[in-house]
Amino acid sequence: MELNDKERMILDAAAEVFADKGFFKATVSEIANEAGVAKGTIYFYFESKRDLFKSLITSKTEALHQGIRKGQQKGESFENQIKEIISSKLKFFAEEEGLAKSIIYDYAGMDEGFKLELWELRNKHTEKIAEIFQKAIDDGVLRNISVDDTVTVLLGTVHAFGYKNYLSPVEEDVSIAETVDIIYDLFMQGVQK
Template sequence: MKKNKPKYHQIIDAAVIAIAENGYHQAQVSKIARQAGVADGTIYLYFKNKEDILISLFQEKVGMFAVKMRESIQIKAKAAEQLRMLVENHFTMLTEDPHLAVVTQLELRQSNKELRLKINEVLKEYFLLIDQILQDGIDNGEFRSNLNIRLARQMIFGTLDEMITTWVMNDQKYDLTASAPDVVEMLLNGFSAEKRR
């Protein structure tokens, strides 16, 4: 299987850097090949075109993150702890790979509608994970029984997405992961002086 071959991952990692540094539209396949240290033709042994590379890198990086998160949150009994772990790991993943942060927050937004729909397919697994955390919280009495899961998920993902975009736009000058506890606190308690159930 192509995904198990070292060159596949080499090209994916090179594409993240090439797209982050040049922009998606300026990151020709030849630039990605040069960054990967392979011949242009080698790219086409693994990918149909540049769009396929972008979708594959998103599946590989974000898709695998969702799978790993699902495994790691299962050891946390409380939904609040699961949410804390999700937020911290989401921030950590992108702060440890600034090029990936640029690609996910800026370059993917400039892609065409068809490409964005394919990317949303990858995000579905991540959204299901957030939904599971919220449902667990409702089931064990941590979150209110009438919580609108879809709206709560949009708030969680929207908050994380906006914070990472702002961090990228500010040239990654501050510690994003350090803000995770405050983000979780606000998501769990809202902005009121009293904790609401």
């Protein structure tokens, strides 16, 4: 997955345009313009508009997941690891707002094969998170719940906060650190007295 300069320029331009317009309303012409190359050049490096979008999503998603995995390998405390995960994902929402939208919303237009690829990409890091949980259960930090469901709860919650704070049509502007603490608390303690 080595990218040369031209590819990088095109991908950066694509990120901007897709983020702004979404997959279907973005045009290859505009991406080419933005990248400062001719339309044909895009087709030299990418098979199609869809392929370009895929490459973009894959690269961004990988970056996101990489960020998430960071905390996991450092032998940090459970709390720090989970907070790092929450934080990475919220940051992604906050920093790449438009692109996050584009990934979320235009996903529908993609073919099954690509969806599966993304699903597997997602699985790879949910499994990592699951491992963290499993270890916490074994260590007696967490009660004996399904690690799989636990991952779902955590990511769902983070997603909901990310959406609410950074993607909703109404601005909310809440600090990430604050949100991390709120999520962590609710996630750990539940809501019951």
